[in-house]
Amino acid sequence: MEVLLFMKQQGVNRGEEIRLVLHFTEEQKMMRKMVRDFAQKEVAAEVDRMEKEIVFRKNSFIKWESLD
Amino acid sequence: MGELGLMGIPIPENYGGSDMDFTSYIIAINELAKVSGALGVILSVHTSVGTNPILYFGNEQQKEDYVSKLATGQYLGAFALSEPGAGSDAASLKTRAKREGEYYILNGSKVFITNGGEADIYITFARTSDESGSKGISAFIVEKDTPGFVIGKKERKMGLHGSNTVSLTFDNCKVPASQLLGVEGEGFKIAMANLNVGRIGIAAQALGIAEAALEQAVSYAKEREQFGKPIANQQGISFKLADMATQVEAAKLLVYQAASLVEQDIICNKEASMAKLFATKTAVQAAIEAVQVFGGYGYTEDYPVERFFRDAKVTEIYEGTNEIQHVVIAKHLFM
Numbered sequence: 134m135e136v137l138l139f140m141k142q143q144g145v146n147r148g149e150e151i152r153l154v155l156h157f158t159e160e161q162k163m164m165r166k167m168v169r170d171f172a173q174k175e176v177a178a179e180v181d182r183m184e185k186e187i188v189f190r191k192n193s194f195i196k197w198e199s200l201d
Numbered sequence: 202m203g204e205l206g207l208m209g210i211p212i213p214e215n216y217g218g219s220d221m222d223f224t225s226y227i228i229a230i231n232e233l234a235k236v237s238g239a240l241g242v243i244l245s246v247h248t249s250v251g252t253n254p255i256l257y258f259g260n261e262q263q264k265e266d267y268v269s270k271l272a273t274g275q276y277l278g279a280f281a282l283s284e285p286g287a288g289s290d291a292a293s294l295k296t297r298a299k300r301e302g303e304y305y306i307l308n309g310s311k312v313f314i315t316n317g318g319e320a321d322i323y324i325t326f327a328r329t330s331d332e333s334g335s336k337g338i339s340a341f342i343v344e345k346d347t348p349g350f351v352i353g354k355k356e357r358k359m360g361l362h363g364s365n366t367v368s369l370t371f372d373n374c375k376v377p378a379s380q381l382l383g384v385e386g387e388g389f390k391i392a393m394a395n396l397n398v399g400r401i402g403i404a405a406q407a408l409g410i411a412e413a414a415l416e417q418a419v420s421y422a423k424e425r426e427q428f429g430k431p432i433a434n435q436q437g438i439s440f441k442l443a444d445m446a447t448q449v450e451a452a453k454l455l456v457y458q459a460a461s462l463v464e465q466d467i468i469c470n471k472e473a474s475m476a477k478l479f480a481t482k483t484a485v486q487a488a489i490e491a492v493q494v495f496g497g498y499g500y501t502e503d504y505p506v507e508r509f510f511r512d513a514k515v516t517e518i519y520e521g522t523n524e525i526q527h528v529v530i531a532k533h534l535f536m
Contacts (some may be wrong), residue, residue: 142531155457157224164210164225168232171205176236183363184508 203274205450207233208247212256217269223398226458227405238512239363242410242519242525245402246315247271251278253395254324255342258383263342267322279320281311281369289525291326292389293336296371298327303378305329305341306489307371308348313519317367318352326388327371340388342380349374359512363500386497395472398465399520404456404476407484407516411452414484414491414509417447421504422494438494445487452480471533479525484513 211272212218234241296309330337353368422433491500
């Protein structure tokens with residue numbers, strides 16, 4: 134965000150430059166946290182099983198779906 | 202995942218989606234892939250090529266019938282384009298669809314179908330006229346229980362074991378004419394329309410694998426001691442990690458720049474290809490180096506880095522091989 138501000142102060146406002154600034158909105162940060170938590174809590178425990186069974190089953194998916 | 206709204210992140214709320222921006226969708230794939238590359242591709246295929254074609258090209262009835270179920274995770278979507286003789290040259294596909302009254306009769310076969318076997322609907326491409334190349338190709342929504350639709354061999358792959366990949370056979374498969382997606386003969390446009398979205402999705406998946414490989418390698422390097430000190434303090438290892446971190450950071454910028462362009466409705470074929478090319482190469486390289494940092498242990502199944510290595514490779518192959526990405530990027534240099 135600071136970089137974007139600096140660029141604006143410097144009169145740099147062309148799309149090319151601004152595109153390079155990586156800035157997540159609050160909503161995007163919430164999405165990141167939610168998926169990160171879900172992946173760590175629910176998916177990590179299933180990875181070994183998925184590897185061994187060498188198959189993806191939709192019912193596992195639905196099971197995950199029902200978890201809080 | 203359905204309950205969390207992950208199966209329809211960029212889908213409008215009136216169709217059961219979360220109605221969030223494209224970057225949020227890319228974040229979700231990125232984060233899932235850090236833990237499971239398989240779930241990353243499952244979500245990417247389901248949304249970008251399993252759901253979006255109906256959302257963008259379907260009629261209102263098709264949207265009502267399918268998009269809500271897909272966006273909530275009740276249905277899983279798949280995309281059936283590749284054939285034994287039509288991979289990168291997708292327009293050379295040979296599967297035929299012949300109109301007979303209120304049905305199309307499909308005959309042919311498809312290969313390397315992600316989510317195959319578990320998916321409820323398959324966006325399927327078939328030739329409806331004798332015109333050559335991309336002309337005369339039509340798109341259909343084929344439900345899994347359609348007569349003549351056969352799920353074939355499940356591929357035993359090097360990696361992404363948690364994601365199904367199957368072949369499909371259409372043996373006089375009787376698809377209701379109402380399942381035609383968009384206009385007859387213009388299916389190839391549908392196939393191509395979501396390419397950027399799909400490529401950025403796979404780039405995000407690759408980025409997740411690369412980030413996970415880096416994280417594991419750094420963590421291990423701090424713990425593992427040789428010659429009386431952690432290997433992180435050996436320049437041979439620390440420089441390797443520094444290179445990995447730089448590549449990962451560059452990939453991240455490319456991926457999220459491309460996502461931002463999609464969000465702004467800016468044409469970004471070049472940027473999407475660059476993101477896919479660079480992020481997938483980074484994933485493979487980071488995974489190889491992570492195995493190296495782990496030494497002999499990295500070659501065992503006791504640590505996840507060997508899985509990252511196996512999972513990363515295919516990202517350079519599917520959703521447009523990296524050779525195709527080079528073609529796209531090079532073309533833009535001379536426009």
